[in-house]
Amino acid sequence: MVVKEKRGRRRYIIFRMSFISKDKGAFLSFLRQAAEASGRPVPYVIQVKEDLAILRCSPAERDDLTSFMRDAGGQSLLCSGTLRKLRLAYGL
Numbered sequence: 642m643v644v645k646e647k648r649g650r651r652r653y654i655i656f657r658m659s660f661i662s663k664d665k666g667a668f669l670s671f672l673r674q675a676a677e678a679s680g681r682p683v684p685y686v687i688q689v690k691e692d693l694a695i696l697r698c699s700p701a702e703r704d705d706l707t708s709f710m711r712d713a714g715g716q717s718l719l720c721s722g723t724l725r726k727l728r729l730a731y732g733l
């Protein structure tokens with residue numbers, strides 16, 4: 642059995658948000674509050690740096706996550722199936 646068959650494919654999306662602090666904990670608490678207010682699950686945060694954040698989701702949840710982050714004040718910059726592509730594109 643291939644690992645992707647067991648856990649499913651993943652998508653990594655990089656967002657630019659003007660209010661992200663360098664503190665990952667503060668950003669996570671903001672996401673929790675926004676998710677609870679909208680009734681959505683909290684997205685999984687991979688990395689936070691300056692005004693950029695990389696979040697992980699399944700391909701089926703991609704549009705929901707993008708609209709959730711847009712409502713929270715974020716801008717989707719790039720979506721990829723690998724972290725490497727995002728990190729190379731934005732120097733993370």
